[in-house]
Amino acid sequence: MAPPNDVFISMSDSTHSTSHQALRESIDGKSGLIGRFNFGIFKARGVRQERLHDTPYRFWSTYAIAYVFGRRLSGTVDVLDAGGCDGGTLKLLENLSLSGTYTCLDLAPTMGPPANSSIEVTVIQSSFADFKPPRRYDAVLFESSLECVENYQDVAWLRNSLNPKGFAVITLATRNTEYLWGDFPTKGGGRYYLDYEEIALVFGAIGLKAVEFIPLVGVSGRLANYLLHNYLCPIVRRVFKITVGRLHPRLAQMDPMWWPNRLISTASVVLDRLLCFWPVGHCIVLERA
Ligand SMILES: C[S@@+](CC[C@H](N)C(=O)[O-])C[C@H]1O[C@@H](n2cnc3c(N)ncnc32)[C@H](O)[C@@H]1O
Numbered sequence: 001m002a003p004p005n006d007v008f009i010s011m012s013d014s015t016h017s018t019s020h021q022a023l024r025e026s027i028d029g030k031s032g033l034i035g036r037f038n039f040g041i042f043k044a045r046g047v048r049q050e051r052l053h054d055t056p057y058r059f060w061s062t063y064a065i066a067y068v069f070g071r072r073l074s075g076t077v078d079v080l081d082a083g084g085c086d087g088g089t090l091k092l093l094e095n096l097s098l099s100g101t102y103t104c105l106d107l108a109p110t111m112g113p114p115a116n117s118s119i120e121v122t123v124i125q126s127s128f129a130d131f132k133p134p135r136r137y138d139a140v141l142f143e144s145s146l147e148c149v150e151n152y153q154d155v156a157w158l159r160n161s162l163n164p165k166g167f168a169v170i171t172l173a174t175r176n177t178e179y180l181w182g183d184f185p186t187k188g189g190g191r192y193y194l195d196y197e198e199i200a201l202v203f204g205a206i207g208l209k210a211v212e213f214i215p216l217v218g219v220s221g222r223l224a225n226y227l228l229h230n231y232l233c234p235i236v237r238r239v240f241k242i243t244v245g246r247l248h249p250r251l252a253q254m255d256p257m258w259w260p261n262r263l264i265s266t267a268s269v270v271l272d273r274l275l276c277f278w279p280v281g282h283c284i285v286l287e288r289a
Pocket residue numbers: 082083084085086105106107108109126127128129142143144145148149188189190
């Protein structure tokens with residue numbers, strides 16, 4: 001799997017340790033969050049409940065983004081959702097009682113006009129590479145979308161798109177997770193992942209420093225994610241469709257894994273308190289270097 005090029009230099013062992021050290025140095029030593037699981041994310045405000053019925057990775061990343069936004073944003077803000085697709089993040093801003101502007105940037109946005117939102121919404125159809133930020137933002141989110149970017153020069157605009165006190169939040173899978181996603185990387189997802197040790201170097205090359213780092217999903221969540229995404233969900237949905245769905249066509253649109261997914265994700269978080277290693281991904285907060 002090719003890493004993001006240009007800004008990614010081949011990693012010798014010494015580069016690994018240098019970047020690791022640089023990340024440590026770039027993070028406020030008092031935060032104590034370096035590379036450690038932070039179960040405080042599950043106390044986040046404003047969480048988008050509708051997203052908690054997906055995979056454990058989605059479950060964790062939904063909480064982590066709400067946790068970061070809830071602590072760092074208040075009042076009137078300008079937010080860019082890079083790879084925002086259906087614009088669902090608007091709901092999080094509303095849940096947090098924020099006002100201001102929300103911009104959904106995507107190669108193929110599916111966001112419709114929002115109903116009764118107090119937040120001004122703009123949808124921009126553009127690739128990351130062609131995007132020229134029309135303003136500066138208090139927060140820029142890349143949720144599961146930076147995995148689609150092979151060359152980080154495509155997002156070199158990120159640094160200057162941030163207000164002086166602005167930040168970027170990125171959720172990104174670790175390199176050893178391809179087996180978890182089935183055919184998703186080739187159908188809408190991305191396949192350019194990063195490990196913890198690479199983060200300082202890669203983002204440093206585009207003028208950003210990591211100030212917060214939240215590992216996402218431990219070992220039991222990883223196992224649950226694998227079984228749910230690749231086996232349990234497709235099988236149960238198929239059986240549901242050809243049984244209940246045929247007998248009661250009105251129920252065919254229901255997702256029989258809606259509640260089981262949420263329960264399994266919740267249970268795996270409890271287990272992951274004991275098995276908090278081998279993360280599936282990370283939520284990274286970046287500021288201008
Ligand atoms: C996996 S989806 C994530 C969508 C949304 N952020 C979420 O978490 O539900 C990735 C999104 O990134 C967008 N995307 C992929 N490559 C892109 C590019 N080069 N420029 C702009 N958008 C891109 C896709 O169109 C897609 O909507």
